[in-house]
Amino acid sequence: MENYKVAVLLQPDKTKSGTPMFCVPQKIINMLECYNIDVELIYLTPIFDYSYKEYFDGVGPIMPNNSYEKIKNKVLSCDGLLLTGGNEFYLPEIKLIQDAYKNKLPIFGICLGMQTILAAFGGKCIPLDEKIRPLHSGTIHKININKNSQLSYLGNVLEVNSYHSFHVVFDEKKPQNYFNGQQVLYVTAYSDEKVIEMAETYDGYITAVQFHPESAGLIKTVSDNGMFQIENISDITNTLMNNFVTKLKNNSLTKNNSGAPSNFRR
Numbered sequence: 001m002e003n004y005k006v007a008v009l010l011q012p013d014k015t016k017s018g019t020p021m022f023c024v025p026q027k028i029i030n031m032l033e034c035y036n037i038d039v040e041l042i043y044l045t046p047i048f049d050y051s052y053k054e055y056f057d058g059v060g061p062i063m064p065n066n067s068y069e070k071i072k073n074k075v076l077s078c079d080g081l082l083l084t085g086g087n088e089f090y091l092p093e094i095k096l097i098q099d100a101y102k103n104k105l106p107i108f109g110i111c112l113g114m115q116t117i118l119a120a121f122g123g124k125c126i127p128l129d130e131k132i133r134p135l136h137s138g139t140i141h142k143i144n145i146n147k148n149s150q151l152s153y154l155g156n157v158l159e160v161n162s163y164h165s166f167h168v169v170f171d172e173k174k175p176q177n178y179f180n181g182q183q184v185l186y187v188t189a190y191s192d193e194k195v196i197e198m199a200e201t202y203d204g205y206i207t208a209v210q211f212h213p214e215s216a217g218l219i220k221t222v223s224d225n226g227m228f229q230i231e232n233i234s235d236i237t238n239t240l241m242n243n244f245v246t247k248l249k250n251n252s253l254t255k256n257n258s259g260a261p262s263n264f265r266r
Contacts, residue, residue, distance in 0.1 A: 004248040005038040007078040009093060025084045028110065031214040035241050037248070040078050042071060068092055072099055079248040080106040083113030085212070094120040104254070106247035107206045111164055114208035118168040118199060121185050122176030125166050132193045136162045143197040149188035150200065150243055154235050160197065160211035167195045204247050213237040
């Protein structure tokens with residue numbers, strides 16, 4: 001089986017000394033490796049000092065254009081982009097998502113990654129209500145699946161793991177959520193408390209989930225014949241990853257046939 005390469009963005013967490021510290025999301029890397037996906041770690045360096053919140057509060061510039069172009073080119077050289085969980089997203093990530101989508105690069109967002117994707121298309125990230133937060137912090141809860149979701153064949157109601165204290169307010173009809181006259185993202189799952197749990201494009205180029213498929217019992221072992229096999233995988237994780245791999249394959253074929261991903265143009 002051919003391996004595909006996914007760019008995984010690593011966000012800096014500032015230490016007490018003010019220097020950035022990068023935490024490698026090992027569970028996500030393990031999940032990708034279970035599906036024969038190679039990982040290109042993209043370090044968001046100290047030039048990403050201005051966060052999404054700080055920017056909209058009126059604080060300073062984003063980053064030098066030449067630095068952004070270098071990061072963007074590295075991302076676009078991969079077959080897909082994955083955004084992980086974390087504490088806070090940064091403005092260049094939003095631009096990377098928009099540029100990746102314009103270049104038909106498959107995108108997968110998990111937890112904060114989902115929130116960042118929705119912010120890139122007009123959403124706003126806010127804290128969960130104090131009454132709701134305990135239901136979403138280190139728990140398993142039910143989500144309600146839209147009939148058009150890629151997960152709908154598994155049922156109308158599914159159980160997922162959850163660990164977050166913020167959520168996204170998102171209006172699908174905002175102008176930011178349209179590209180070339182077409183709606184980009186559709187919300188396809190909510191919790192009982194009306195928290196957005198999943199959003200996706202119907203062409204499969206973007207999948208964003210608030211829960212953590214990488215923590216759903218993935219174990220990669222070696223069988224008697226020396227081949228890797230996956231054990232204890234959840235149906236949800238398997239569906240999401242198989243669909244993501246299909247898009248990676250299509251993207252790889254496009255690059256091989258044309259020398260570069262097919263570009264969208266505004």
